Amino acid sequence: MSAFRALLSVSDKSGLAEFAQRLHEASGEMIASGGTARKISDTGLPVRAVEEVTGFPEILGGRVKTLHPAIHGGILARRTSSHLDELSEHGIGQIDLVVVNLYPFQETVAQANVTLATAVEEIDIGGVALLRAAAKNHESVTVVCDPADYDWVAEAFARGGTSATERKQLALKAFRHTAEYDTAIAAYLAGQVGEEDSAPLPEHLRLDLVRVQLNRYGENPHQAGALYAYAGEEAPFTVLHGKEMSYNNWLDLDGSWQAAQDFREPTVAIIKHGNPCGLACADTLAQAYEKALASDPDSAFGGIISVNRPLDVATAKLMAELFAEVIAAPAFDEDALAVLTKKKNLRLTAPTGVKPRPLSLRSVNGGILVQELDRSELDMNPEGWRIVSRRQPTAEQLADLAFAWRVARHVKSNAIVFVKDRATVGVGAGQMSRVDSVMLAGYKAGERARDAVMASDAFFPFADGIVAAAKHGITAVVQPGGSVRDEEVIAAADELGLAMAFTGARHFRH
Numbered sequence: 040m041s042a043f044r045a046l047l048s049v050s051d052k053s054g055l056a057e058f059a060q061r062l063h064e065a066s067g068e069m070i071a072s073g074g075t076a077r078k079i080s081d082t083g084l085p086v087r088a089v090e091e092v093t094g095f096p097e098i099l100g101g102r103v104k105t106l107h108p109a110i111h112g113g114i115l116a117r118r119t120s121s122h123l124d125e126l127s128e129h130g131i132g133q134i135d136l137v138v139v140n141l142y143p144f145q146e147t148v149a150q151a152n153v154t155l156a157t158a159v160e161e162i163d164i165g166g167v168a169l170l171r172a173a174a175k176n177h178e179s180v181t182v183v184c185d186p187a188d189y190d191w192v193a194e195a196f197a198r199g200g201t202s203a204t205e206r207k208q209l210a211l212k213a214f215r216h217t218a219e220y221d222t223a224i225a226a227y228l229a230g231q232v233g234e235e236d237s238a239p240l241p242e243h244l245r246l247d248l249v250r251v252q253l254n255r256y257g258e259n260p261h262q263a264g265a266l267y268a269y270a271g272e273e274a275p276f277t278v279l280h281g282k283e284m285s286y287n288n289w290l291d292l293d294g295s296w297q298a299a300q301d302f303r304e305p306t307v308a309i310i311k312h313g314n315p316c317g318l319a320c321a322d323t324l325a326q327a328y329e330k331a332l333a334s335d336p337d338s339a340f341g342g343i344i345s346v347n348r349p350l351d352v353a354t355a356k357l358m359a360e361l362f363a364e365v366i367a368a369p370a371f372d373e374d375a376l377a378v379l380t381k382k383k384n385l386r387l388t389a390p391t392g393v394k395p396r397p398l399s400l401r402s403v404n405g406g407i408l409v410q411e412l413d414r415s416e417l418d419m420n421p422e423g424w425r426i427v428s429r430r431q432p433t434a435e436q437l438a439d440l441a442f443a444w445r446v447a448r449h450v451k452s453n454a455i456v457f458v459k460d461r462a463t464v465g466v467g468a469g470q471m472s473r474v475d476s477v478m479l480a481g482y483k484a485g486e487r488a489r490d491a492v493m494a495s496d497a498f499f500p501f502a503d504g505i506v507a508a509a510k511h512g513i514t515a516v517v518q519p520g521g522s523v524r525d526e527e528v529i530a531a532a533d534e535l536g537l538a539m540a541f542t543g544a545r546h547f548r549h
Contacts (some may be wrong), residue, residue, distance in 0.1 A: 043196065044113070045136035047079070048072040048089075048105060050143060054186045056082045058138070062194035067136070072104045072165075073097065092132075105165040109176050110134070114172045118179045136196070137173035138183045141166045141216070145223045145271065159191065162224055168225035170213045177210035178203070184216045219247050219270050227352055240398070240409055247271075254286045262286075263456050273391040276367065280379070281386035288343065295345035298449040302347060304461075307331040307354075308427050308449075312341045314469065318446050324354040330363065330462035333358060335483055343367070350375045418544040425541045427520070427529050432538040436492055436515040440540060443494035444517050448546035453502075454496035455480045457513065464491055473497070474504045482509035488512045497545040498522040502531035509535040519545040 045067045049055060059079045059500055062069060071079055072089040079086040090096045093107040093457055113134035116122040126133060141163040154482070167275050173182035181201045183192055188209065195201045201209070222245050229241065247270035257264030258494075264286035268274045276292065278284060284292070295310035302320055307327040309317040317334035322328035332339055343365045344358065350368035355375035358366060365386040366379065379387055401408045417537070426432065432440060443458035450456060450468045455476040457465035465484030467476030473495065481488055489512035498521045499505060508516065520541030522528065532539040 042066045042068060043067045043135040043200070044070065044132055045138060046070045046105075046110065046114070046134050046169070047075050047138040047185075048088075048139045049075050050163075051139060051140045051167070051186060052078050054189050058085055058186075058189040058193055059086070062136075063364075065193070065197045066238060067196065070110075070134070079149065102164070105169055111168070111172055114169070114180055115176050116179075117176070130489070134173075134180065135200075136181045136183070136192075137169055139166045139168075139169045139173075140184055140186070141220055142222065158227060160350065163220070167217050167220065170217055174210035174213040177206040181206050182209050182211075182213045184213045185346065188212075222247050240411075244398075244407075246400075254284075254289075257286045266354070268393075269396075272393050275391060275393050276388040277391050279371065279387040279389055280376070281365075281382075282384050284365070284386060284388070288386065291343040292345070292365055292367055294449065295343045296390075298446070299345040299347045299367075301445060301449065304390050306347045308345050309334075309339045309342045310345075311338045313447055314451055315446065315463060315466060316342060317463055318449070320442065321461065324348050324351060325357055327462075328357050332357075334463040335466070335495065339363075352378060355379050356387075413546060413548070415544070418542040419445055421540070423542075424517070425520070425543070426538070427525075427541050428532045428537060428539040430533070430536060430538040432492075432515045432540065436538060436542075439492045440515055440517040443492055444542065447494040447496045448548060450496065450548065452496055452547045452549060454494075454546070454548065456494045457481070457484045457491045457511075458494070459487060459491040464488060473499060474501075474507055477504045477507045477511075481507065484511065490514050492516070494518070496547060498525070499528050500524060500530050505531045505535065505537065505539075509537060514538065516540070517542060519543060521545075 046064055047069060048071060055078055059069060059082065063084050065139060069079060069086045070089060070092055071086050075085050076088045089105055089110065093109045095107060097104045109509035110130050112126060112131045114137060116126050116133055142161045144161045170182060170184055175179045181192065192201065195205065219371065249270050250265050251268045251274045252266040254264040254266065266274060266289055291310045291313060294313055295308045298308035298315055298318060299306050304320040305322065305324045305327050306320045307324060308315055309331050316338035317331035319327045319330035321330055340362055342363055344363050345367040349370040349372060351372050352374035355378040359378055359382065359442055363385060365388060369389045371387065379385060397411055399410050399412050421437050439458045439461060442461045443456045446456045447454045447462060450466060453473040453476045454471050455467035456463055457480045464487040465480035467480035471474040472481060484491065491513055492515040493508050493513045495518040498519050500522050501524060505516065515538040516532065517540045520543065529539060
């Protein structure tokens, strides 16, 4: 092919020597800055230093190297007679390939005890300008910001150059790269000036998401669906076995995982369509699983199961008897994997270690709703509750009420949870009327509701929910309180002989 000019200025020098060799073999004239020029020169390849082209040395300790018309003119010039004549008038040669990756700002600020001065020095200026200039003029200039593209770009130049489509794709990648870089800088500086500490919800919320899985479809076959992860991070879970996760699998996995991890004791959460159909604690995972499954075995069929301990073989053998879509655990014992991987389509997942983010984001028409996740512990300790009934709860009832109250924040409103011996026995979720949720939980529990306790995610506006619960055999209730009819509700509890505690906080989940 005809000769071309390439400018190289890279922080990450992996693959650079091999790439430079292939550009040289393709008749490329190379210009490079600082350490990049030295790296290429050390291989014995011909390379011109940037200052030789500009006639001006690096200044300010290397802060200014490539910011010069002799460089940017060669990149930004259109391949028109007027622009080329202007380059010729000023003795500037056109540049056809720009290879740049930026100072490692993200890696620097991720280190412990990094000073602001150190972070600021890792803010790339010239590199970003080069990428943007080359990407802007992608009609004529090829821009490369990722060493992973070296191989195929070198092959393209050996054949005669990149295509217009390839240059456009590389330009898009470069603009995304600089956008992610600027977002990281802005986020870091926001923390330095205290913006992120001034309120839990920042004034500006910038998202950079990368698609990590294209699902077969969304909630239904006529809807497209995919999973996106934050740029620079892995997906939150890795699939160790089984089919790819579906859109609905991801949703239910998120719900079951958060529910199981909310408890300190060995815990199993079985989720179906966004709600727990079984959630239990016990001394072992196997015992917790049996109790969770007993809560609603019909609904558990096809459910998503999460645990908060490494999954052992005894629990795995029990789980293998149920058709489940997904089983998630912090880790899997080798023998447990051997049991569960016999089920071809069962998905086994484990967290990748991505740090959970404190905010929940949900799209609405024309915008995004943002809130803090409901992780408050302020009202989870019964010692802070107010017992409002004449009857005092026993120690056993209080323990079950505490368990039920924690479960309630993982159930869609209106949420009613019946509990006995640290296990759900009936769940009423997503009903328009709170008393309907009580009746549904009672229907699910049947005789197991006798002497069980009940949690309600919000106050009872009328006494009818308490009356309905007593008919099913509930003996103790925990709820936020705060209704204008609290006295009427308390009177009903006293008349029915129920113990009742007010927490002072609600836990709606929509």
